[in-house]
Amino acid sequence: MKHASRPVVLSLIVAALWTAPAAAQTTAPLSFETMEALQNAANGKAGPRIVPGRSIPVPDTVSPALQASIAGPYRVPNWNANPKSATEWKQLVASLADAGAAARQAMREKLGVTIEPTVIGGVKAFILTPKEIPPANRNRLLFHVHGGGYVYAPGESGTPEATLMAGIGGFKVISIDYRMPPDFPFPAAMDDAMAAWKAAVGMQDPRNMAIFGTSTGGGMTLAMILRAKQEGLPLPAAIAPGTPWSDLTETGDTYKTNEWLDNVLVSYSGVWSHAAQLYANGHDLKDPQISPIYGDFHGFPPAILTSGTRDLFLSLTVLTHRKLRRAGVEADLQVFEGMSHAQYNFDPDAPETKETFTEIARFFDRHLGK
Amino acid sequence: MKHASRPVVLSLIVAALWTAPAAAQTTAPLSFETMEALQNAANGKAGPRIVPGRSIPVPDTVSPALQASIAGPYRVPNWNANPKSATEWKQLVASLADAGAAARQAMREKLGVTIEPTVIGGVKAFILTPKEIPPANRNRLLFHVHGGGYVYAPGESGTPEATLMAGIGGFKVISIDYRMPPDFPFPAAMDDAMAAWKAAVGMQDPRNMAIFGTSTGGGMTLAMILRAKQEGLPLPAAIAPGTPWSDLTETGDTYKTNEWLDNVLVSYSGVWSHAAQLYANGHDLKDPQISPIYGDFHGFPPAILTSGTRDLFLSLTVLTHRKLRRAGVEADLQVFEGMSHAQYNFDPDAPETKETFTEIARFFDRHLGK
Numbered sequence: 001m002k003h004a005s006r007p008v009v010l011s012l013i014v015a016a017l018w019t020a021p022a023a024a025q026t027t028a029p030l031s032f033e034t035m036e037a038l039q040n041a042a043n044g045k046a047g048p049r050i051v052p053g054r055s056i057p058v059p060d061t062v063s064p065a066l067q068a069s070i071a072g073p074y075r076v077p078n079w080n081a082n083p084k085s086a087t088e089w090k091q092l093v094a095s096l097a098d099a100g101a102a103a104r105q106a107m108r109e110k111l112g113v114t115i116e117p118t119v120i121g122g123v124k125a126f127i128l129t130p131k132e133i134p135p136a137n138r139n140r141l142l143f144h145v146h147g148g149g150y151v152y153a154p155g156e157s158g159t160p161e162a163t164l165m166a167g168i169g170g171f172k173v174i175s176i177d178y179r180m181p182p183d184f185p186f187p188a189a190m191d192d193a194m195a196a197w198k199a200a201v202g203m204q205d206p207r208n209m210a211i212f213g214t215s216t217g218g219g220m221t222l223a224m225i226l227r228a229k230q231e232g233l234p235l236p237a238a239i240a241p242g243t244p245w246s247d248l249t250e251t252g253d254t255y256k257t258n259e260w261l262d263n264v265l266v267s268y269s270g271v272w273s274h275a276a277q278l279y280a281n282g283h284d285l286k287d288p289q290i291s292p293i294y295g296d297f298h299g300f301p302p303a304i305l306t307s308g309t310r311d312l313f314l315s316l317t318v319l320t321h322r323k324l325r326r327a328g329v330e331a332d333l334q335v336f337e338g339m340s341h342a343q344y345n346f347d348p349d350a351p352e353t354k355e356t357f358t359e360i361a362r363f364f365d366r367h368l369g370k
Numbered sequence: 371m372k373h374a375s376r377p378v379v380l381s382l383i384v385a386a387l388w389t390a391p392a393a394a395q396t397t398a399p400l401s402f403e404t405m406e407a408l409q410n411a412a413n414g415k416a417g418p419r420i421v422p423g424r425s426i427p428v429p430d431t432v433s434p435a436l437q438a439s440i441a442g443p444y445r446v447p448n449w450n451a452n453p454k455s456a457t458e459w460k461q462l463v464a465s466l467a468d469a470g471a472a473a474r475q476a477m478r479e480k481l482g483v484t485i486e487p488t489v490i491g492g493v494k495a496f497i498l499t500p501k502e503i504p505p506a507n508r509n510r511l512l513f514h515v516h517g518g519g520y521v522y523a524p525g526e527s528g529t530p531e532a533t534l535m536a537g538i539g540g541f542k543v544i545s546i547d548y549r550m551p552p553d554f555p556f557p558a559a560m561d562d563a564m565a566a567w568k569a570a571v572g573m574q575d576p577r578n579m580a581i582f583g584t585s586t587g588g589g590m591t592l593a594m595i596l597r598a599k600q601e602g603l604p605l606p607a608a609i610a611p612g613t614p615w616s617d618l619t620e621t622g623d624t625y626k627t628n629e630w631l632d633n634v635l636v637s638y639s640g641v642w643s644h645a646a647q648l649y650a651n652g653h654d655l656k657d658p659q660i661s662p663i664y665g666d667f668h669g670f671p672p673a674i675l676t677s678g679t680r681d682l683f684l685s686l687t688v689l690t691h692r693k694l695r696r697a698g699v700e701a702d703l704q705v706f707e708g709m710s711h712a713q714y715n716f717d718p719d720a721p722e723t724k725e726t727f728t729e730i731a732r733f734f735d736r737h738l739g740k
Contacts, residue, residue: 031638032637035630035637036450036637036639036640039630039636040444040446040450041442042442043443043630043633044444044446045443045444046439046441046442046443047428047441048425048426048427048428049425049426049428049440049630049631050423050424050425050426050630051423051424051426051630052423053420053421053422053423053696054421054626054629055418055419055420056418056419056420056421056623056626056627057418057626058417058419059622059623059625059626059685060621061622061685061689068416070419071416071417071418072416073413073414073415073416074409074410074413074414076410076414080410084493158537183529202577207535211551217675222502235439239417251430251431252429252431252707253426253429253431253679253680253707253708254679256424256426256427256429257426257628257631257679257680258627260405260409260413260419260421260422261419261627263413263419266409267402267406269402269406270406276691309623309624309627309684309685309688310623310627314679314705315429315431315679315707315708318679318705318706318707319431321704321705322704322706322725325704325725325729326725331729332702332703332704333703333704333705334691334692334695334703335684335688335691335703335705336688336692337622337685337688337689337692338621338623338685355692355695355696359695367391
């Protein structure tokens, strides 16, 4: 080592210490000067970005309620499940759905929202109705498509976002319970969504309607508009794709940069990559009905998109936003500090939750007829 | 070790490998299953987020030109300079300014923009004029405040963003050359900006004017509105604070999450922390004239904000956006895939540069009188 040059020594240190998870709570961090030298050496020429392992504090720039969500441990087994059979998938999905039943009931009570099962266009659904509907919203109807990676959140367990929108925004909401794999892979979910949409536009003037949903529900919202355009069906007056899973192929920078940082999705290599394959069932993941980012967004209704700075799907959100804008579509973007994927749907008491749905409600109010 | 439990073994591995820069180019990455176990163990209870060191590829979801910017090495010595005296500061600032002179000249020629030095309200400035000004913009005037951490980009070297706005948007732009430390700390820069603004509103109807700037220039844009409100001066019809340095105190989640990932600013602990102290010169960094995020945004003109997913100031941008919205201000947000801090100002040939300024020009067109 005596004759090794400084860059060589640095690269040996770098190589020896590479890519492991950080554990700052047990070890003292390196000095800035050491990090500066190591990082400059590792990033001294063009190429991939080399970032060090780190312990990242909970930000104090969000509400205490959101701080608690950000501090939360990884959601095991939600994020990393790897069921080996249809039976195992169904057991997992059912147990996760059951686990949240009391919280969903409490959320409805807190927000004064009632739930009623229904069938629309042959598709199972729920109607969420707030205690009071403001006069401007009485002839308006929102159409909700739930998230959950095309595998999670069947039945009533798919309705929390619809509850938040109904309660905070003061809208009547239909939330569809579309069929999912393993029994019903693509295109069953989209077939159900379109059958329900065709029936819904018979219930209310589509100019007074909006479609919204988060994650998988955001992707399906976009795919529904593509398919409605193709089939010559009426479009809604506005859409709100929240952090949409608009690309199932792990394409997008934050699939990498926010990996292990997002405490909801954590990593595409967990359950989401399995769910994508299970849903697509051999179809090309780049089919715009599966990954709508590959579709043509011209003629889309005005859209409002929501994400967070720690969201694994932040790239999908901003890429979708930019593509809508380039297609001449009016599109608003809101990005919340420190939020991981879809975290605005989790805590009805967080001010950021109220802010999210108030903004979406204002956007709908601007674009929907009365 | 024989009797160590699995969590203990994991935490020993984690501790042994902690927080060093990754060097994926020299070592094989760990398997997903290993990462899953280590990361679940490290993030199994509420608290700070433990993220591993990684090699993050250049995204293929942006233009080739932006890919080249994203791939680029850290900007040494821009990001990590640590001058020990006023003389050293001046030498550094001058040498960086000189280094870009030919590129700035080429940019003006490419965009057909001419530059003319002037003095406005006793403040040195430059007038940037595009070859053609569309009829709608002939009675409009934009006011530009350059960035550079309150230390970089004196004189003509502060004008590239003004050139891009003039050339791409087709506006006449005044770009002010405000005084900076070490000779002129706070409030000299703001005094100059306000003196120039008072003179500018005598040149054109402020309803036909907008103020814009990036980073320090974005922070100053916000501070100018706070001060204009306080002093009862006319406000512009719109503002465009790009990735604004609205908080000099290292408050905001992406100061941490995007540290070492942003290849422009890299880390607050580099030159920026020194520049903040040099500028504030003993004043409270939370003074709203220094960190405008602590000011009252009610009554602000419509604003459009721009950032990127790798930007160290992404949090400052979205926190500013949210605070404007909560104050009832019309505020648009655009976030570009993979971009580090202010990277939309760097390459006139990148489609994302054109997109950024076209969006800002459209926003101005919507809000400025003719």
